[in-house]
Amino acid sequence: MPDSTSPPDFVPTPRTRVRRLHERGRYDRDTVFAILDAALMCHVGYVIDGLPYVTPTLFWREGEHLYWHGSSASRMLRKQSEGIPVCLTVSHVDGLVLARSGFHHSLNYRAVMAFGTAAVVADGAAKTAGLNRFVERLYPGRNRQIRPISPQELKATTLMSMVIDEVSAKVRTGGPVDDEDDYALDCWAGVIPIETRIGAAIPDERLKPGVPALDGLAHLPEGGVLPEILHALARGEGE
Amino acid sequence: MPDSTSPPDFVPTPRTRVRRLHERGRYDRDTVFAILDAALMCHVGYVIDGLPYVTPTLFWREGEHLYWHGSSASRMLRKQSEGIPVCLTVSHVDGLVLARSGFHHSLNYRAVMAFGTAAVVADGAAKTAGLNRFVERLYPGRNRQIRPISPQELKATTLMSMVIDEVSAKVRTGGPVDDEDDYALDCWAGVIPIETRIGAAIPDERLKPGVPALDGLAHLPEGGVLPEILHALARGEGE
Numbered sequence: 001m002p003d004s005t006s007p008p009d010f011v012p013t014p015r016t017r018v019r020r021l022h023e024r025g026r027y028d029r030d031t032v033f034a035i036l037d038a039a040l041m042c043h044v045g046y047v048i049d050g051l052p053y054v055t056p057t058l059f060w061r062e063g064e065h066l067y068w069h070g071s072s073a074s075r076m077l078r079k080q081s082e083g084i085p086v087c088l089t090v091s092h093v094d095g096l097v098l099a100r101s102g103f104h105h106s107l108n109y110r111a112v113m114a115f116g117t118a119a120v121v122a123d124g125a126a127k128t129a130g131l132n133r134f135v136e137r138l139y140p141g142r143n144r145q146i147r148p149i150s151p152q153e154l155k156a157t158t159l160m161s162m163v164i165d166e167v168s169a170k171v172r173t174g175g176p177v178d179d180e181d182d183y184a185l186d187c188w189a190g191v192i193p194i195e196t197r198i199g200a201a202i203p204d205e206r207l208k209p210g211v212p213a214l215d216g217l218a219h220l221p222e223g224g225v226l227p228e229i230l231h232a233l234a235r236g237e238g239e
Numbered sequence: 240m241p242d243s244t245s246p247p248d249f250v251p252t253p254r255t256r257v258r259r260l261h262e263r264g265r266y267d268r269d270t271v272f273a274i275l276d277a278a279l280m281c282h283v284g285y286v287i288d289g290l291p292y293v294t295p296t297l298f299w300r301e302g303e304h305l306y307w308h309g310s311s312a313s314r315m316l317r318k319q320s321e322g323i324p325v326c327l328t329v330s331h332v333d334g335l336v337l338a339r340s341g342f343h344h345s346l347n348y349r350a351v352m353a354f355g356t357a358a359v360v361a362d363g364a365a366k367t368a369g370l371n372r373f374v375e376r377l378y379p380g381r382n383r384q385i386r387p388i389s390p391q392e393l394k395a396t397t398l399m400s401m402v403i404d405e406v407s408a409k410v411r412t413g414g415p416v417d418d419e420d421d422y423a424l425d426c427w428a429g430v431i432p433i434e435t436r437i438g439a440a441i442p443d444e445r446l447k448p449g450v451p452a453l454d455g456l457a458h459l460p461e462g463g464v465l466p467e468i469l470h471a472l473a474r475g476e477g478e
Contacts, residue, residue, distance in 0.1 A: 015290075021310070040346075040433075041332055043282035045293035051254075054284035054293050056330035056350050071260070091295035093280055095438070096459070101385050102374045103392040107279075111295050135341045145426040146340050147418075153342040175443045179386075187384040188454040189443040194279075194465055199334070199432030204414045206422050207429065215427040217337070226433055 015115060016168035026169040035112045035169055036061045036090055037234035038227035044068065045087040046118070048079055059088065060137050061234070066114060067121075067130060069159045077158040080118035086162060088114045092227055096192040099176035100185045106176065108191060112169045116162035127159045137233060141216045198224040254354060255407035265408040274351045274408055275300045275329055276473035277466035279377075283307065284326040285357070287318055298327065299376050300473070305353060306360075306369060308398045316397040319357035325401060327353045331466055335431040338415035339424045345415065347430060351408045355401035366398045376472060380455050437463040 009028040012018075018025025026032065042059040045052060055076045059068040066088055070077045080086065095108035121127045131154075132143050149157075176189050200222050201214055214220070219229060248267040251257075257264025265271065281298040284291060294315045298307040305327055309316045319325065334347035360366045370393075371382050388396075415428050439461050440453055453459070458468060 041330060041348075043284075043293050043295075043328055043330070045282075045284040045291035045326075047286050047289065047291050050286065050289070051324050051354075052284035052286050052291055052326045054282050054326045054328035054352065056282075056328060056348070058346060085290050087284075087291045087293045089282055089293035089295060091280060091282070093435075095441075096377070098378070098381075098456070099385070101392070102370060102382070102388055103396070105374065107297060109280075109295070113293065115290075131341060135344065138335070139337070142337075143341070145424070146338070147421050147424060149341055153340070157342070175441065178445075182386050183445050184447065185384070185386060186447060186450055188450050188452065188456065189446060191441040191443075192453075192456070192459050193438030193441065195436050195438045196332075197434050197436055199434045202334075202414065202430045202432065204428040204430075206417075207427065208422065208425060211425055211427050213427065217427060217431070220335070220431050 010164075010167050012168060013166045016113065016166045018168055018170055024170045024172055026171055027167070031171070032112055032167055032169045033061065034231060035092065035110045036066070036114070038092060038110075038231040039090040040226070040230060042066075042068070042088050042090045044076070044080075045089065046076070046080060046084055060134055062133070064164045065161050066116070066164065067134065067159065067161045069131065069134070069157055072156050072158045074158070077160060080160055081120045081158065083117055083119055086116060086118045088116070088162065093194050094173070095194055097172075097176050098189050098192065100178045100182035100187050100189055104176055104178050106172060108172050108174070110169065110171045112167060114162075114164045115166040116164055118160050118162050121159040121161055124154065127157070128154060130159050130161075131157065139217065140219070140233070145216060196226045198222055198226060198229070249403075249406050251407060252405045255352065255405045257407055257409055263409045263411055265410055266406070270410070271351055271406055271408045272300065273470060274331065274349045275305070275353075277331060277349075277470040278329040279465070279469060281305075281307065281327050281329045283315070283319075284328065285315070285319060285323055299373055301372070303403045304400050305355070305403065306373065306398060306400045308370065308373070308396055311395050311397045313397070316399060319399055320359045320397065322356055322358055325355060325357045327355070327401065332433050333412070334433055336411075336415050337428050337431065339417045339421035339426050339428050343415055343417050345411060347411050347413070349408065349410050351406060353401075353403045354405040355403055357399050357401050360398040360400055363393065366396070367393060369398050369400075370396065378456065379458070379472070384455060435465045437461055437465060437468070
């Protein structure tokens with residue numbers, strides 16, 4: 001029985017209903033949020049003079065709000081500040097799927113397409129708090145170590161948000177699914193996983209002597225799987 | 240002196256000129272092609288009824304043509320088949336840049352935005368050859384091991400292409416650049432690299448006995464760096 005206190009899942013709309021391979025479509029809140037929360041970057045699509053633009057940018061989620069930021073001088077953000085419709089897409093590549101015919105080769109992936117209207121976070125206090133939460137979301141405790149944002153920097157930064165109006169997720173997992181006759185072929189088949197991992201940290205050349213290595217950043221160890229780390233951080237498990 | 244036999248670099252246009260942090264903008268053919276060739280996935284943006292859509296999809300480059308494919312039943316491809324303008328964006332996340340103020344935190348990345356008009360590859364022979372080249376581009380020699388595409392599968396697949404009309408790349412590399420006073424802070428700063436690597440292969444449960452492990456796939460070894468492998472394959476170095 002569904003928990004009556006949890007918010008309802010998203011409803012497929014004509015725009016978000018996954019039609020092709022519809023068994024890959026997902027609309028439940030946990031799946032959608034987990035895919036968003038495991039990502040660092042999104043691709044924001046918007047329209048200027050009838051033409052499409054897709055800009056990769058950092059983003060984060062708070063409830064049903066998605067946030068991204070950038071320079072107040074950016075053409076993208078100046079345009080989005082007008083309150084235009086956006087499609088914010090997130091994708092994770094999880095593995096190459098090798099089948100016994102070209103047609104059945106595939107990719108394991110998780111993706112979300114979220115539709116909404118871009119809005120500027122204009123209020124100075126809300127903007128400062130939002131930007132600080134973004135630092136904290138990736139690097140818990142780091143705001144206590146770094147210099148706070150200055151009025152000039154705040155002015156030079158635009159914080160955008162959107163409420164998720166419509167959304168769908170699409171997920172493929174598992175091995176190849178071949179035509180029955182093809183299983184007889186002398187051909188390797190299976191999945192070659194693809195992983196996004198943390199590499200060996202490179203300290204700044206001007207690092208102050210005595211500062212402990214990766215101070216406060218133990219949640220980003222070499223070899224760590226980034227999407228898992230980001231997802232844990234979003235659930236407050238990385239601090 | 241430029242080699243007079245090599246094609247000219249791309250020319251920045253009002254749509255592609257990188258304005259914000261313009262020192263990060265790149266328009267030379269080598270940089271643009273290297274970023275495209277190192278990627279497996281792109282995000283294709285298009286407009287339906289004035290609204291933006293961004294779909295993640297596999298793609299590949301041949302000269303100044305970009306190709307992507309999918310089901311003939313796909314809403315995205317049916318729409319794109321009408322010859323609509325698209326923005327095909329590729330991004331690589333290379334590292335988290337940790338600075339001594341929130342404002343100077345950044346991301347090392349490589350991205351390309353390519354603009355053009357989507358076109359269907361309608362000719363059956365050209366379509367078959369294109370799809371076979373895509374298999375070969377990722378898995379050299381594999382077409383000799385797998386079953387060829389059937390007429391039904393060919394019909395069920397749509398192959399799209401676009402010529403790159405306008406394009407720009409944007410690249411950030413290196414460590415944090417802090418305000419002079421902030422270097423005195425007791426704060427770790429530097430770069431935490433992010434890497435996309437090959438994981439341990441998972442053989443299909445119905446793998447035919449006697450088939451050598453990862454037969455013909457030695458270019459995708461566990462631990463291999465995927466963007467480097469893809470780039471080498473595109474230059475014909477992975478075979």
